[in-house]
Amino acid sequence: MVPLNILKSSKHMRQHIKDKTNLQHFIDISIRLTTxxxxxxxxxxxxxxxxxxxxxxxxxxxxxxxxxxxxxxxxxxxxxxxxxxxxxxxxxxxxxxxxxxxxxxxxxxxxxxxxxxxxxxxxxxxxxxxxxxxxxxxxxxxxxxxxxxxxxxxxxxxxxxxxxxxxxxxxxxxxxxxxxxxxxxxxxxxxxxxxxxxxxxxxxxxxKDMEVLFSTFAEAIAMAIDEKSPHTGGHCKRVPALTLMLADAVHKIDKGPLADFIMSPEDRHELSLAGWLHDCGKIATPDHIMEKSTKLETIFDRIEFIDAKFEIISRDLELSYQQQIISAIKQNKSVEVLQFERLLETELKQLALDRALLQRVNIGGEFLGEEEQAHILRISKQYSLKINGEETPLLTDDEVENLMIRRGTLTQGEREIMKRHMDITKNILDILPFPKHLSNVAEYALGHHEKLDGTGYPRGLTKEQMSVPARLMAITDIFEALSAVDRPYKKAKPVSECLNILGNMVSNNHLDPDIFAIFIESEVYKNYINEYANPEQLDEVDFDNLPGYTPIS
Structure with missing residues (x-):
């Protein structure tokens, strides 16, 4: 017969084992549900x-x-x-x-x-x-x-x-x-x-709700920029799309230096957010700079004001010569009358040519050479008019500075203001408390103006200091800007010209050559143009002589 105390001890032991099993079961289930x-x-x-x-x-x-x-x-x-x-x-x-x-x-x-x-x-x-x-x-x-x-x-x-x-x-x-x-x-x-x-x-x-909220917030910033500037807002929407297209191509490549690059769905989401936020600082960029479609544009295009001054100068010129012609007629000096008429015609023609020159260079679509700059300086010194009895130059110093811009429509000072959008973007992203799985958003977003040789901004990083997604965004940002069909200050460039510009930047150690090669060989540029730009931009490209391009091996 088994002693009673042994039976009780055995019963307690079985209960202890059962309780321990239940506890372990509870822990296992808790882990399953909470992970x-x-x-x-x-x-x-x-x-x-x-x-x-x-x-x-x-x-x-x-x-x-x-x-x-x-x-x-x-x-x-x-x-x-x-x-x-x-x-x-x-x-x-x-x-x-x-x-x-x-x-x-x-x-x-x-x-x-x-x-x-x-x-x-x-x-x-x-x-x-x-x-x-x-x-x-x-x-x-x-x-x-x-x-x-x-x-x-x-x-x-x-x-x-x-x-x-x-x-x-x-x-x-x-x-x-x-x-x-x-x-x-x-x-x-x-x-x-x-x-x-x-x-x-x-x-x-x-x-999930927080993820959706933050993603929507990022898109809302792009929408706010769109309200300030339709062409920049389009840029903010298209760069994330092109970035993911190129990132997917890099992810799929199974040869070359980037064959080991892997991107999980979470990584892809993180990169997408960076794309949406990469230009968020432009929300603070002044409208008159962001929307400056001509060199003389501020709140309005001042070429119209200059045209009006040309009209006044033209009429003053005609009045001056007419007075001299009338005086010569009264004195029966027919030769002088012909001379004055020819001088008037010559000066009016030159005035029209000078006026046409300023109208053309104001557009800012082509590179301005030294000869044209010299013409602008001559015009600024040659013509003046009287307003309220005061002598007024045809062009102010500020108008001369703007018309002398060699490329594009922005002065150096305005370019510095535009560049400040990256400082503002950095300030915005620095104060956002990104969770661990989004900790790279700022690094990716701020990489699109960096250059591999360290001459970019805002941080002057070199290739070794930049991740693949950050280097990738630099290419997509530039290609979108070059191929965009909605810029008010320039026409959309054909693909051959876009790729040549990118290739030259690769040759100058500004952009990543391996990513550029994938961009070409995976035909990301072609798929993007067909979906987001104008298919007519897809012209012939001479890949054998494309600068910066080395086939992936």
């Missing part, structure tokens, strides 16, 4: 966990749609070998369940009633579950030969006590595999795990 990020898979996990704890034969989990319906996410029935939804099951073709009918809570469907009231509903036998409508369950049972009996319905609540879903378990089994009711002790245990699952689902949803 899963995919919401569909998480709902599937929650259902399988509570079914395992309850030892139930069947179960369903529902989410709540935006139009107040319950949607089947996962349906499991072990006896029928049924697994629908989740991440591995077949499609769920059951109709959604209305939470409200004719504006009133749906009290006939158990899951709808549980969501609307927040109550846990424990039914020993569903066939006796009045006033709920169990006709669908009866029809299913009749069709499959299954017998639904005990049922437990538990709403899932988030941290604000809002219901985000509902679980329904059917037929809890005892040790002999017979259907038994859900005990209060079991209900309490299941609710605790369901609550843990709801917290995990809420956390997953909150993380």
């Amino acid at each position: 899963e990020k995919n919401s569909s898979k998480l709902l599937d996990e929650i259902l399988q966990v509570v079914m395992s704890i309850a030892n139930s034969d069947a179960g369903s989990i529902y989410s709540i749609t935006s139009n107040k319906q319950l949607k089947f996410e996962t349906v499991i029935n072990k006896s029928l070998n049924l697994y629908l939804g989740g991440t591995l099951g077949g499609p769920v073709d059951f109709p959604n369940i209305e939470l409200f009918i004719d504006g009133k809570p749906n009290d006939t469907a158990i899951v709808a009633h549980s969501v609307n009231t927040g109550e846990v509903i424990n039914i020993p036998d569903v066939y006796d579950a009045l006033p709920f409508d169990m006709s669908a369950a009866r029809k299913m049972d009749a069709r499959t030969g299954y017998r639904s009996e005990s049922m437990l319905t538990i709403p899932l609540k988030d941290h604000e006590d809002d219901i985000i879903g509902v679980i329904q378990l059917i037929n809890v089994k005892d040790a002999q595999n017979k259907n038994i009711p859900f005990s209060e002790e079991l209900v309490t245990l299941i609710r605790s795990f369901a609550s843990l699952g709801a917290i995990s689902l809420t956390n997953s949803t909150l993380v």
Whole structure:
């Protein structure tokens, strides 16, 4: 006969082992629920966990749609070998369940009633579950030969006590595999795990919501810039698209120096955000500089003001010669009359030529040579007019400075103001508390004006100090700007010219040659032009003589 104290000790030992097993089971389940990020898979996990704890034969989990319906996410029935939804099951073709009918809570469907009231509903036998409508369950049972009996319905609540879903378990089994009711002790245990699952689902949803919020915020900044400057706003939208196209090509390449470059979906999302935010500092750039489509443009194009002054000079010139002609006529000096008329005609022609020159160089579409600059200086010194009795030069010092711009429409001072957008972008990105998985956004975004030889801005980084995505963005930013069809100050360049400019920058150690080669050989430039620019820009390119391009080997 076994002594009583030994029996008690053995019983305590078995209970200790059982408690320890349950604790480990709880820990394992907690880890499963709190580490899963995919919401569909998480709902599937929650259902399988509570079914395992309850030892139930069947179960369903529902989410709540935006139009107040319950949607089947996962349906499991072990006896029928049924697994629908989740991440591995077949499609769920059951109709959604209305939470409200004719504006009133749906009290006939158990899951709808549980969501609307927040109550846990424990039914020993569903066939006796009045006033709920169990006709669908009866029809299913009749069709499959299954017998639904005990049922437990538990709403899932988030941290604000809002219901985000509902679980329904059917037929809890005892040790002999017979259907038994859900005990209060079991209900309490299941609710605790369901609550843990709801917290995990809420956390997953909150993380996704924050991701969506931040992504939308980045796009909203581009939208705000678009309101300031339509052409720059288009740039802010197109650069992320082109950046991801090139990044995908680099990711796929299986040869050359960048064959090991791998980009996960999370990395891709991070790079996309960097693309959206890369020019966010332009929101503070003055409109008259950002939108400066001609050299003399400020609030208005001052070429019109200069044209008006030319008109005055022309009329003053005509009046002056007319007075001299009239005087010569009175004195019967016919030779002088002819001379004055020829001089007037000559000076008016020169005036028209000078006026045409200023109108042409004001556009800023071509490089301004030294000869044209000399003409501008001559014009500025040659012509003047009287306004209110005061001698006024045709061109002010500021107008001369702007007209003398060699390339483009911006003066050096205005270019410095434009460059400040990178300092502002850096300041904005520096104060944003990026989470760990977005910690590279600033580095990528700030890399698009850097050069491999360290002469870029805002930080003067060299190739070794820049990541592949940052070096990649430098190419996409420039190609988009060169090929853009919506710039007010220049025409869209053909692809051959765009690639030659990029190639020269590669040759000068400004852009990455390996990424440039992938850009060409993967035909990223061609796909981008077809989708975001004008296909007519796709002219012939002489790749054999393209500067900076070496085929990938």
